Amino acid sequence: MKKLIYFIGIVFIFTSCEDSFLDTAPNDALSPSTFWKSKKDLDLALTGCYNGFESGNSILYRDAGSDNAFNNFPWEGWTNIGNGKLSPADPGASYYNFATINRCNEFLENADNAVEVPEEDRIIYKAQARFIRAYEYYVLTTNYGDVPLITENFATPEEAKVPRNPQAEIRTFIENELAAVIDILPESYSGSEFGKATKGAAQALLMRYYLYFKDYEQALTTAKSITGYSLHPSFKGLFDPANEQNNEIILSVQHTPDIYAMSFTPFLPNSIGGWSSVVPTQSLVDAFEMADGRTIQEAQSQGDYDPENPFINRDPRLRATVVYPGQVFAGRVYRSIEEDDPDYYNTADNASKTGYNFKKYTTFIDIDPSAPFWNMGNDIFLFRYAEVLLTIAEAKVELGQIDSELYEAIDAVRLRAGMPAVDKQKYADQESVRKLIRNERRVEFAMEGLRRDDIIRWDIASIVMNGELLGAKRGRVLETTQPNGDHHVSMTLPRNLIETREFQAPKNNLLPIPQSAIDKNPKLTPNNTGY
Numbered sequence: 016m017k018k019l020i021y022f023i024g025i026v027f028i029f030t031s032c033e034d035s036f037l038d039t040a041p042n043d044a045l046s047p048s049t050f051w052k053s054k055k056d057l058d059l060a061l062t063g064c065y066n067g068f069e070s071g072n073s074i075l076y077r078d079a080g081s082d083n084a085f086n087n088f089p090w091e092g093w094t095n096i097g098n099g100k101l102s103p104a105d106p107g108a109s110y111y112n113f114a115t116i117n118r119c120n121e122f123l124e125n126a127d128n129a130v131e132v133p134e135e136d137r138i139i140y141k142a143q144a145r146f147i148r149a150y151e152y153y154v155l156t157t158n159y160g161d162v163p164l165i166t167e168n169f170a171t172p173e174e175a176k177v178p179r180n181p182q183a184e185i186r187t188f189i190e191n192e193l194a195a196v197i198d199i200l201p202e203s204y205s206g207s208e209f210g211k212a213t214k215g216a217a218q219a220l221l222m223r224y225y226l227y228f229k230d231y232e233q234a235l236t237t238a239k240s241i242t243g244y245s246l247h248p249s250f251k252g253l254f255d256p257a258n259e260q261n262n263e264i265i266l267s268v269q270h271t272p273d274i275y276a277m278s279f280t281p282f283l284p285n286s287i288g289g290w291s292s293v294v295p296t297q298s299l300v301d302a303f304e305m306a307d308g309r310t311i312q313e314a315q316s317q318g319d320y321d322p323e324n325p326f327i328n329r330d331p332r333l334r335a336t337v338v339y340p341g342q343v344f345a346g347r348v349y350r351s352i353e354e355d356d357p358d359y360y361n362t363a364d365n366a367s368k369t370g371y372n373f374k375k376y377t378t379f380i381d382i383d384p385s386a387p388f389w390n391m392g393n394d395i396f397l398f399r400y401a402e403v404l405l406t407i408a409e410a411k412v413e414l415g416q417i418d419s420e421l422y423e424a425i426d427a428v429r430l431r432a433g434m435p436a437v438d439k440q441k442y443a444d445q446e447s448v449r450k451l452i453r454n455e456r457r458v459e460f461a462m463e464g465l466r467r468d469d470i471i472r473w474d475i476a477s478i479v480m481n482g483e484l485l486g487a488k489r490g491r492v493l494e495t496t497q498p499n500g501d502h503h504v505s506m507t508l509p510r511n512l513i514e515t516r517e518f519q520a521p522k523n524n525l526l527p528i529p530q531s532a533i534d535k536n537p538k539l540t541p542n543n544t545g546y
Contacts, residue, residue: 050125051126051128051129052128052129053129053131053132054129054131054136056129057126057129057132060118060121060122060125060126061122061140061143061144063118063122064115064119064122064143064144064147065143065210065211066275067114067115068115068147068150068151069150069268070268071268071270071277071393071394071395072277072278072281073108074268074397074463074464075282075376075395075463075464076091076092076093076108076281076293077093077466077467078293078461078462078463078464078466078467079093079094079097080093080096080108080467081467081469081476081479081480082296082298082299082466082470082479082480083295083296083298083299083457083461083462084293084294084295084296084299084373085097085293085296085368085369085484085513085514086292086293087290087292087294087364087367087368088290091108091281091292092107092108092109093107093293095107096108097484097516098484098514098515098516098517099480099516099517099519099523100517101523101526101527101546102527102530102546103527103528103529103530103533103541103546104530106526106527106528106529106530107526109526109529110154110155110158110159110526111155111159111526111529111532113151113165115147115148115151116148116151116165117165119144119148119151120148120166120168121168122140122141123145123148124168126140126141126144138199139199139200139201142195142196142200142212143196143200143211143212145195145196146193146196146200146212146216146220147212148192149188149189149192149193149196149217149220150220152164152185152188152189153189153223153224155185156185156186157227157468158525158526159525159526159528160525160542160544161179161180161181161182161185162179162180162182162185163177163179163539164180164184164188165177166188175536176536176537176538176539177536177538177539178538178539179539179540186224186228189224190224193217193218193220193221193224194221197214197217197221198214200212200213200214200216200217201214202214203215203243205260209260209269210266210267210268210269210394212266213265213266215241215243215244215265215266215398216265216397216398218237218240218241219241219265219266219398219402219403220398221237222234222238222402222403222406223398223402223406225237226406226410227468227472229413229472231409231410231413232410232414234406234409234410235406235407235410235411238403241400244262244263244265244400245262245263245400246400246401246404246427246428246431247261247262247263247431248431249431250331250335250431250432251331251334251335251378252378254375254376254378255379256376256378256379256391256392256393256394259393259394263399263400263401264398265397265398265399265403266396266397266398267394267396267397268394268395268396268397269394270393270394270395271392272391272392273390276390276392277391277392277395278388278390278391279377279391279393280389281293282373283345283377283388284338284358284366284367284372285357285358285362285363285365285367286347286349286356286357286358287347287384288388289365291366291367291368291372293373294367294368294369294372294373295336295337295369295371295373295461295462296369296484296485296486296513297369297371297486297487298479298484298485299457299458300333300337300339300487302454302457302458303329303330303333303336303458304329304330304434304454304458305319305320305328305329305330306328306329306433306434307328307435308435308437308438311325322506323488323490323504323506324503324504324505324506325504326340326341326497326501327497327503330433330458331433331434332434332458332459332461333458334374334501335374336373336374336375336458336461336462337371337372337373338371338372338373338374339370339371339487340352340370340487340490340492340504340506341493341501341502341503341504342501342502343500343501344381345380345381346381346384348492348502349372350492351366351367351371351372351487352370352488352489352490352491352492352504352508353490353491353492354489358370360486360511367486368511368513369486369513370486370487371487373461375461375463376393376395379391396463401459401460402465404424404427404428405425405428405452405455405456405459407420407424408421408424408425408452408455409449409456411424412445412448412449412452413449417443417444417445417448422436422437425437425451425452425455428455428459432459453469453473456469471524474520476523476524477519477520480516480517480518481516482515483512483513483514483515484512484513484514484515484516485510485512486510486513487510487511488506488507488508488509488510489506489508489509489510489511490506490508491505492504493505521544522545522546524544525542526542527541527542527546528540528541528542
């Protein structure tokens, strides 16, 4: 769909909704008498719904609101979400926006005016708009709780001054909408239409919804109903742009160079022109197991893990996810632990403060270090089949169903990554398997925007998000190399202390309604969780 949906013209037509005076009312609309006539009109209008319904950058930034990552620049919106110092006046990165919902409402109100388009096609068009609107409400309610439920656009500014609806109403709306469109949406799209909402996308969103709200029976049933997908053979290859339409991808955010480009500048090291805006934490790095399946703590107690040379014989997903000291990346050795290196934490504002950078989606740099990483066409994944498998595993463990189906789901994800199957004697009871699955989600989906929601729904955010945020120990990179070409390191100096974080539950489980929105709408009350 990337060649279809990101027309420059449609961005102009629809962006006037972005800065609407009440955040819930559009400033203009397309005239039914002149626009809603042809298939081209519906394509353009639906493009307006897809355009910006999710952002690749937003997905990659979101881990900075968790224990996975740190956002170095407060003005980008995630530093205060990560350290808990947010407020209605300074809400950080805000999801409180009804622009896409307004576009979807307008589409649904007018699509049937295009009578020259066959009714069966219009039904599919409308199902896509309903999916997008349901996705937007899922994002809103998981971040803010109660929000206005708007299914028809307002005619006047006064009408747009509406109160927040209870989350229970929002949840019912999401469930009903997704249930209604699952059997309408096509099974798949290919070629230029890849990226449109499918049956699998609606099922995956409903699955994620049930899991977030701890309805494990429904999460399991929905996950098992998702068919026609399979894991890509290579975890690293999964994120290669050449493979972005592989059979693991259920839905992705589409990008096209020069038109709707994806910039990787915020995620890359200072030494190659990146900003290191969002960087991995030591906590995330330590979550990756040894290659044989032991935790680093278990391996260290047995003399097989050296914290001063820690990147040997680790889960292959670590190297595919994180640029760490001694690694050969973009044609050079990454030396962030050495004081005279441009990637050393206090050498420049754009140097990673943790001594690590993220690597997912950037395999193109290893192939061509001169690639224009500020103008890439990489699609960013929203739902992929690995999440289905790990949802099956999590739902079953929470239901007390410790059986072969559970282990097979975890094993499929681990074996694909090059890790051993689960040791069923070591992980035999509910608590140990639960711990394994939670860690598996963390390392499998790092930098994919799921971690913050996971630690909140597991009620562990106040544990993992409080205290000192640490980076790598400092030291030097050695001349000796590992079989994969990476250099050994000697990390003997103290770790970087980045900041001290605070997470108050339940207060920080939700983001504050922005004061700017409250000022525009007197009926919009603040969150009552302490902000």
